[in-house]
Amino acid sequence: MSQLHRKIIIVGAGPAGYTASIYASRANLKPLVLEGPQPGGQLTITTDVENFPGFRNGVRGPELMEEFRAQAVRLGAEIAPERVLAADLGQRPFRIVTDAGGYTCDALIIATGASAKWLGIGKEQVLSRSGGGVSACATCDGFFYRGREVAVVGGGDTALEEALYLTRFASHVYLIHRRDRFRASRAMQDRALAHPKITVFWNRVVADLATRPVTLPDGARVERLDALLLQDTVTGAQSRLMVEGLFVAIGHNPNTELFKGSLPMDEEGYLLVEKGSSRTAVPGVFACGDVQDTIYRQAITAAGTGCMAAIDAERWLAVHDETAHPLKETSHV
Numbered sequence: 201m202s203q204l205h206r207k208i209i210i211v212g213a214g215p216a217g218y219t220a221s222i223y224a225s226r227a228n229l230k231p232l233v234l235e236g237p238q239p240g241g242q243l244t245i246t247t248d249v250e251n252f253p254g255f256r257n258g259v260r261g262p263e264l265m266e267e268f269r270a271q272a273v274r275l276g277a278e279i280a281p282e283r284v285l286a287a288d289l290g291q292r293p294f295r296i297v298t299d300a301g302g303y304t305c306d307a308l309i310i311a312t313g314a315s316a317k318w319l320g321i322g323k324e325q326v327l328s329r330s331g332g333g334v335s336a337c338a339t340c341d342g343f344f345y346r347g348r349e350v351a352v353v354g355g356g357d358t359a360l361e362e363a364l365y366l367t368r369f370a371s372h373v374y375l376i377h378r379r380d381r382f383r384a385s386r387a388m389q390d391r392a393l394a395h396p397k398i399t400v401f402w403n404r405v406v407a408d409l410a411t412r413p414v415t416l417p418d419g420a421r422v423e424r425l426d427a428l429l430l431q432d433t434v435t436g437a438q439s440r441l442m443v444e445g446l447f448v449a450i451g452h453n454p455n456t457e458l459f460k461g462s463l464p465m466d467e468e469g470y471l472l473v474e475k476g477s478s479r480t481a482v483p484g485v486f487a488c489g490d491v492q493d494t495i496y497r498q499a500i501t502a503a504g505t506g507c508m509a510a511i512d513a514e515r516w517l518a519v520h521d522e523t524a525h526p527l528k529e530t531s532h533v
Contacts, residue, residue: 203302205293206232207521208513211284212311212455214241215499216489218268219506220309220513225275227514232305233272233279234298241265241313242490243499248331250343252499264499289462289482306521307484307513310463310471311506312455314490314497318448319353322409323423332411333425334446338362339498341447342369350445351376351428353406357384359449360392366447367397374441375400378433407431407438409446454491463487470494478509484520486512 208224210217213235224231243249243261250258259267273279282298293304316336318324327334335341338352342365350370352363355377366373375392380402382389392398408429414422428441454470456463464472464481471487473479478486488509489502 203295203304205304206230207305207517208232208307208309209234209294209296209303209305210309210311211287211296211458212236212241212313212489212491213239213269213279214243214265214311214313214489214502215268216313216491216502216506216509217241217309217311218265218272219503220311220488220510221272221277221279222268222275223507223510224309224513225272225277227510228276229514229517231277231309232303233277234282234284234296235279236283236312238313239265239269239281241502242316248344249340249499251340284458287458287462289459289485292484294484307517308486309478309506309509309513310459310480310485310487310491311489311502311509312458312491313502314452314454314470314493316448317451317453319406319450321406323411324409324448327409327411327423327425330422332423333444334409334448336448337497338365338447338449341445342366345370345445347371348444349374349442350447351406351441351443352447352449353377354449354451355379355382355384356449356451357388358451360384360388362447362449363392363398364395367395370397370445373398374443376404376406376428376430377402378405379403401430401441403433404430405433406446410440452490452497456491466494468494478505478512479516484513484516486516 208229208231210233221231221233243265282300286297288295294308296303346369349372351374353376363373363375406428410427411423412426414424430439456469471492473492478488486509488505
């Protein structure tokens with residue numbers, strides 16, 4: 201199989217990957233972006249985004265990602281709708297195998313992101329994509345539930361943090377946990393259990409979702425979350441909880457399966473990078489976005505680390521490849 205060579209390849213096409221390609225393009229590195237199975241990343245299944253700077257009236261997730269992509273293409277990035285099947289980082293140049301062929305590259309930026317874990321019930325995925333009341337990010341969507349009752353599923357620090365954050369907007373927050381105790385830190389438990397707007401349902405799982413039809417101003421008919429069907433894990437008894445929003449906070453899976461055995465990861469599979477940079481343990485390989493972020497997981501922070509990865513890669517190439525050009529900057533942006 202013939203292999204095409206690129207100075208730099210970016211694997212993944214969310215906010216991190218596209219931003220890295222924008223900066224790399226302006227450095228005249230002619231990056232190749234391998235979009236993978238979900239071009240645009242998690243924002244393509246997000247309806248309204250109101251916390252990304254520059255959009256005073258908000259913007260739809262898919263529209264925002266299309267703007268990212270169009271800007272990258274305008275600046276010279278080559279984008280291929282290919283899925284990476286294997287990566288050999290043990291030799292130089294690095295070797296990348298996709299479902300359409302193969303490549304070699306001098307530098308590699310990994311921006312494969314992370315995927316939220318879902319409950320796998322009912323119309324969960326449909327409601328999450330349509331803005332119908334199911335979300336995996338309170339920071340992203342909590343604002344839309346001002347004055348409404350919502351529920352959070354989970355028992356770790358993330359779930360309790362989400363619940364506490366939602367108390368700023370929601371009239372009440374129900375925490376649903378399948379066990380009789382949280383696994384979150386004691387400090388986080390104390391805060392959540394003491395909050396007057398949080399009620400905990402112990403030994404419960406969400407067995408199904410009830411919806412109701414809603415007619416939008418344009419006449420379109422959509423489904424919105426109406427209630428949760430809860431099941432007691434001890435007795436098996438079922439109950440109905442009326443809420444307008446459900447936030448699933450049972451964790452994320454970083455998309456790093458390709459790099460197991462090649463790059464150091466933490467116990468959850470997130471790529472480890474040198475503090476304050478995007479550099480991995482393999483020289484010439486950089487990681488950005490949610491694939492290495494266990495804390496923030498926001499579009500704006502992903503884009504920021506994409507910028508870091510492009511700059512780190514350019515500087516690395518400048519030392520190891522005398523043909524590399526410095527990043528072009530016109531206004532320190």
